[in-house]
Amino acid sequence: MGSYPPGPAGPYPGLPLPPSTGSGGKSAALIVILVLVGVLLLCCVGGIVLALLGDDSASRDTGLGRAATPRNSSAPLVQPTDDRPLGAAAPTTAVPQPSSSGKDGETFNMKVGDTLVITDDEGTVEITITRFTTSNKGCRSFAPDPDEGLYLIADVTVRVIKGTASVNPFYFEWVAEDGKTANGLVGALSGCGTPLSSGVNLRTGSKRSGTVVFDVADRKGVVEYQHNFEAAGSWKP
Numbered sequence: 001m002g003s004y005p006p007g008p009a010g011p012y013p014g015l016p017l018p019p020s021t022g023s024g025g026k027s028a029a030l031i032v033i034l035v036l037v038g039v040l041l042l043c044c045v046g047g048i049v050l051a052l053l054g055d056d057s058a059s060r061d062t063g064l065g066r067a068a069t070p071r072n073s074s075a076p077l078v079q080p081t082d083d084r085p086l087g088a089a090a091p092t093t094a095v096p097q098p099s100s101s102g103k104d105g106e107t108f109n110m111k112v113g114d115t116l117v118i119t120d121d122e123g124t125v126e127i128t129i130t131r132f133t134t135s136n137k138g139c140r141s142f143a144p145d146p147d148e149g150l151y152l153i154a155d156v157t158v159r160v161i162k163g164t165a166s167v168n169p170f171y172f173e174w175v176a177e178d179g180k181t182a183n184g185l186v187g188a189l190s191g192c193g194t195p196l197s198s199g200v201n202l203r204t205g206s207k208r209s210g211t212v213v214f215d216v217a218d219r220k221g222v223v224e225y226q227h228n229f230e231a232a233g234s235w236k237p
Contacts, residue, residue: 107232110233110236112130116233123163124161128158133155139151140190149218150215150216151187151190154211154214156172160203167198167199169195171227172226174216182215186215187212187215195210197210
């Protein structure tokens with residue numbers, strides 16, 4: 001039996017073309033993927049923006065999310081009252097500083113009879129030198145003569161006006177014009193007058209009177225009163 005001849009080469013009319021396997025199909029698929037990714041990114045960004053706007057609105061309405069108002073963390077808190085709200089700092093009381101005053105407010109180079117007033121956190125005390133006298137020899141038979149040539153004798157009165165105060169004859173010091181100083185230690189052996197007695201934490205109304213004696217070269221200088229190791233006032237003999 002003879003064979004049939006081969007049919008004509010396609011394509012055949014009325015039949016669809018086979019799908020193309022070229023680069024055009026890959027490009028179309030890539031474009032579709034990129035479009036989908038872009039849409040997803042836009043959705044994410046839009047959601048974030050809406051969330052931020054909503055949070056800012058809630059912060060304005062409720063006060064949440066605002067920065068805390070700074071306050072003094074070192075100040076102690078006190079129990080809230082009608083005139084002091086919660087969180088208010090407790091009032092502080094300044095520690096009084098020592099002060100002194102004399103006649104017309106001048107405390108140095110005062111005259112005999114002028115009073116020095118000293119106030120500190122313990123109390124108030126008045127110091128007055130009521131008289132100056134001198135002697136060129138010991139006032140008792142057993143007392144030595146002054147090495148510098150003269151005993152300067154100061155009659156002193158100390159009164160505690162308020163609170164408590166301490167009294168000591170060594171709070172007084174002689175300061176000569178040339179700057180040379182002397183305390184009452186050597187003068188205590190002079191036998192002149194009744195030495196000023198000392199006292200600690202003397203109460204209001206306490207009074208001490210007596211003499212403080214200095215071994216000096218002459219009367220050119222001042223007697224200073226030392227308070228807390230600083231000169232608070234002075235008298236000229």
